[in-house]
Amino acid sequence: MALAVRPGKWLCFAKRCYLVGPAKWVRFAKRPFQHGRPIGFVSQNHSFLAGYAAAATSVSGTVGTFGALDIPPVTQFMAGFTGGVDYYNDQTGAAVAVLGWDRESGAGHFTGNFTVEAEGYAFAQDLVAAGADVLLPVAGRQGHGAAAYCQESQRCRVIRVDTDWTPVADTQPCLTALSQVSFWLPS
Numbered sequence: 001m002a003l004a005v006r007p008g009k010w011l012c013f014a015k016r017c018y019l020v021g022p023a024k025w026v027r028f029a030k031r032p033f034q035h036g037r038p039i040g041f042v043s044q045n046h047s048f049l050a051g052y053a054a055a056a057t058s059v060s061g062t063v064g065t066f067g068a069l070d071i072p073p074v075t076q077f078m079a080g081f082t083g084g085v086d087y088y089n090d091q092t093g094a095a096v097a098v099l100g101w102d103r104e105s106g107a108g109h110f111t112g113n114f115t116v117e118a119e120g121y122a123f124a125q126d127l128v129a130a131g132a133d134v135l136l137p138v139a140g141r142q143g144h145g146a147a148a149y150c151q152e153s154q155r156c157r158v159i160r161v162d163t164d165w166t167p168v169a170d171t172q173p174c175l176t177a178l179s180q181v182s183f184w185l186p187s
Contacts, residue, residue, distance in 0.1 A: 044080025047136065050159045051084020054134040055096040057157070064099040064132030066109040066123045068139035075101075077138040077161055078108050099132050111139055120145025128156050135159065 054063045065081050067074035078101040085098050101108040111119045120142025124135055128149070135150065136159045137143040143160050150156040 044076045044083065047077040047080035047138075047161065048084040048087070050136060050161075051081035051086075051098075052088045053084075054081070054136065054159060055085040055088035055094065058096055058134050060131050060133040061095065062097045062099060062131040063134040063136070064127035064130070065136040066100045066111065066120075066127065066139060067137075068111055068114040068142060070108070070110050074110075074138045075106065075108065077136070079103060079106075081136045081159075097131075099127050099130055111142055114140030114142065117141055117145035117148070121149045124149040124156065124158075125153075128153065132156065136161070 051063070063081075063085060065078050067078055082098045082101050082103045085096050086103070088094060089096055099109075109123065111123060113119070120137055120139055122145075123139075123142070124137070124146035127135055133155065134157050135146055137146040138161050139146075143158065147158045147160070150158050
């Protein structure tokens with residue numbers, strides 16, 4: 001069962017209610033939460049599976065990723081994605097390459113913000129020009145720009161993090177798979 005709940009909302013099950021919000025609400029509350037516990041997501045696990053799927057479905061043998069900012073919530077997704085591609089290569093003998101993230105150095109391609117869709121479009125264009133045909137933008141709304149490029153060019157597919165793209169891509173086939181990761185495939 002999957003739940004989509006916005007921060008600040010209450011979930012109630014079996015006469016117990018839970019406030020959904022970021023961990024900092026528990027750590028920095030003026031009054032301590034008696035039963036509050038922060039939770040975190042291990043993003044690299046979700047994106048590892050996405051990387052494996054990207055490698056398995058890549059026609060060109062090259063996949064790409066880019067992030068908004070060089071911060072752990074973003075880089076963990078990118079590192080996990082690359083790890084999944086590497087694991088696919090190890091298991092199958094393939095040689096799928098990853099553009100946009102280097103696991104050894106921890107260096108990657110970053111746009112500098114989460115909001116400018118045109119930058120996502122441009123990054124997608126550059127990655128596809130370099131040979132990538134499956135993209136993982138870890139960049140908030142810039143993922144919409146990447147998807148717009150893929151839809152217009154019909155040269156790539158997008159794997160989206162954080163949200164379900166079914167409502168966004170309602171005219172396109174969309175498969176939500178894995179917690180915190182959505183697959184968007186152009187028709």
